[in-house]
Amino acid sequence: MNYPSNYRYTKDHEWCELASDTRVKVGITDHAQSSLGDIVYLDLPKVGRELKFHETFGVVESIKAVSDLYSPLAGTVVETNADLISEPNKINASAHESWMLTLESPTAKAQFETLLTAAAYQDFVKTL
Amino acid sequence: MLKQTALIEEHRKCGGRLIDFGGWELPVQYSGVLNEHLAVRNACGLFDVSHMGEVWVEGPTAGEFVDFLVTNDISKLAIDQAMYCGLCHESGGLVDDLVVYRVGNEQYLLVVNASNTDKDYTHIQKVKSGFKKPLPNIENRSLRFSQLALQGPKAETILQRLTSTLLSEMKTYWCKFGRIDGIKTLIARTGYTGEDGFELYVEWSQGPALWNKLLEAGKTDGLLPCGLGARDTLRLEMKYALYGHELTDETTPLETGLGWVTKLTKVSDFVGKAVLQKQKASGAIKSLVGVKSLGRAIPRQGYDVYTEDQSTKIGIITSGTSSPSLKLPIGIAFVDKKFDVVGTKLAVKVREELHPFEIVSTPFYKRSKT
Incomplete structure (x- = not known):
């Protein structure tokens, strides 16, 4: 699987893409979608919600399992992907293109850089 | 092992x-x-x-x-x-x-x-x-x-x-x-x-x-x-x-x-x-019923079941999933016997929020006659 090298990753299996110095797009990794299996439900927070680092921001459910989603950084939700809520199985088809929300923070770039690189995340997945 | x-x-x-x-x-x-x-x-x-x-x-x-x-x-x-x-x-x-x-x-x-x-x-x-x-x-x-x-x-x-x-x-x-x-x-x-x-x-x-x-x-x-x-x-x-x-x-x-x-x-x-x-x-005093979600919420084992007006707990979900054949969330629940009527509206607590459900006839899936 291709883990984009310009993305950063978390041990909770989220990916982040830096959209600007203050904005980050967030999704779940290919490893996460594959472990979950057929995804049938997605719940995302309202735009405007302030999230702390590692706070639960939503839920993803497959046919068999329920899994919480954790915010990879502290920031404000400025955008959510409504298409993904109506068609959550898109996450199975292309996890790394299926962004869930955009977080805004003045320190977004600095926070982003503390997360795992693609290589580090893939090493982490191998230990699971 | x-x-x-x-x-x-x-x-x-x-x-x-x-x-x-x-x-x-x-x-x-x-x-x-x-x-x-x-x-x-x-x-x-x-x-x-x-x-x-x-x-x-x-x-x-x-x-x-x-x-x-x-x-x-x-x-x-x-x-x-x-x-x-x-x-x-x-x-x-x-x-x-x-x-x-x-x-x-x-x-x-x-x-x-x-x-x-x-x-x-x-x-x-x-x-x-x-x-x-x-x-x-x-x-x-x-x-x-x-x-x-x-x-x-x-x-x-x-x-x-x-x-x-x-x-x-x-x-x-x-x-x-x-x-x-x-x-x-x-x-x-x-x-x-x-x-x-x-x-x-x-x-x-x-x-x-x-x-x-x-x-x-x-x-x-x-x-x-x-x-x-x-x-x-x-x-x-x-x-x-x-x-x-x-x-x-x-x-x-x-x-x-x-x-x-x-x-x-x-x-x-x-x-x-x-x-x-x-x-x-x-x-x-209790019976096992089939329920379907009137929204998107998926029922899972252990979730509490309430009356439609959300005032009283009347049962519990025993199994639930998103039905691959029907493409909607379904579940099986124990409810107090008096609520065991097809068409009865219920509320199911999913992650601290109550969501609308309805008792439906079962089996959920009916095989087409060939």
């Missing part, structure tokens, strides 16, 4: 995702739950269910002993016929649910849930003392049998290619010893999916050969290997009860929709009968 069936290498070869299922290393899926589920509904699926327990009861009093043990009327069971039954404690609570096959005049095969096999066997030992006649021979031979389930509308066509046993003459819930491409098999027209199909019992070591022969024979018909994930969603769409979800030591067959296999008027006494007769007379 997890227990493995004889098919562990076949599961790995087919790309099965292996999990710990009640102490057994078994595949939850191969190509995906959704894909496998729809294969069973539209074509055919093959499941390894060798973890199921097989207890044999044999001898001149075998029939009477089994009749004393289970809730259904075994005296009505013909040779080569099968019956779904409850197995009760004296308290009326369910030890397990099982299928009894009468495979010979004095020979009965009891197929029980894997995780309950030891509990059932211990229960049967206890029941012996209450049986007033000479005891039959009772033996747990679970590790001597592999069991495969071939399920789906194409099952008969596929299996017929490999056997001279005339399958079109075998009715649902009947069985017969035969050979499948040379392998001695108890062929039973039973299953847990709501589709036509067969459960095949062979010697433990023959499991892999049978598996590969079936997959090869069904290749052109869309036969797929299927895991426990699809087995669960398939049975849920039929509202078939599952031990540990709908069925427990504390619930009686009358409360769990198993009244139809609980023959309180049968000639034989049976374990739990007195309590169940009393419950029947006074009426069970």
